[in-house]
Amino acid sequence: MRHALLSLALLFLAGAAHAAPAYAVGDRALGNPKARIVVDEYASLSCTHCAHFNNEVFPAFKAKYIDTGKVRYVLHEFLTEPVNVAAIGFITARCAGPDKYFQVVDSLFRRQAEIFETRDLRPVLLDVARTAGLTEAQVNACVTDPANGEALEARVKAGEARGVNSTPFFFVNGVKVDGVTLADLDKAIAAAGNAKR
Numbered sequence: 774m775r776h777a778l779l780s781l782a783l784l785f786l787a788g789a790a791h792a793a794p795a796y797a798v799g800d801r802a803l804g805n806p807k808a809r810i811v812v813d814e815y816a817s818l819s820c821t822h823c824a825h826f827n828n829e830v831f832p833a834f835k836a837k838y839i840d841t842g843k844v845r846y847v848l849h850e851f852l853t854e855p856v857n858v859a860a861i862g863f864i865t866a867r868c869a870g871p872d873k874y875f876q877v878v879d880s881l882f883r884r885q886a887e888i889f890e891t892r893d894l895r896p897v898l899l900d901v902a903r904t905a906g907l908t909e910a911q912v913n914a915c916v917t918d919p920a921n922g923e924a925l926e927a928r929v930k931a932g933e934a935r936g937v938n939s940t941p942f943f944f945v946n947g948v949k950v951d952g953v954t955l956a957d958l959d960k961a962i963a964a965a966g967n968a969k970r
Contacts, residue, residue, distance in 0.1 A: 801874045802847045804839040810965050811845045812838070812958065815932050815942040817853040818862035818881050822953065823941045827882040830955050837955075844962065848878070850925060851932050851940050858894050860925060861916050865898060867924075868915035869905040877905050 816823040838844035850863045866877035880901040881888075888897050902912045915921060932942075936949070943950035945961040946968070
């Protein structure tokens with residue numbers, strides 16, 4: 774999967790070599806950095822259940838917990854089939870920069886059905902990237918940079934080492950959540966809030 778990731782990217786978005794935008798490292802997070810409760814989500818941009826969570830559940834979750842400062846939310850990148858869709862999407866989101874990362878991820882989740890129906894990631898990806906301020910040349914350079922694929926691979930391996938084997942996959946303060954609904958998260962967050970520290 775790992776070496777295939779770069780070759781797929783090269784075939785998928787072949788373009789001339791240009792300087793790539795800065796590639797953000799580290800976790801992408803939203804909310805109060807000092808929140809007592811941390812919700813970790815492992816998601817894949819090619820996972821239909823993840824798209825459902827993003828499109829239908831996350832807005833209410835964000836309003837209830839992130840926007841109120843009760844929760845620090847961390848999105849961890851994971852890869853599911855088709856791997857090239859998830860990998861290229863996440864790498865592009867990273868290259869858009871920390872302030873545009875979640876915008877790109879949200880847009881790709883919202884247009885996931887279009888990608889699968891047309892079987893063509895390129896026009897959707899480039900359209901989403903343009904709205905985040907990236908040119909086609911920058912996307913090509915970003916996606917074909919081996920360092921970006923290696924960094925993504927390291928993040929995926931870190932999730933596997935934590936026991937993640939499907940998406941979406943949640944932890945609340947390090948405890949695995951059974952389920953992916955807002956009610957499931959409500960229950961886990963309540964339990965974490967009541968736990969002695």
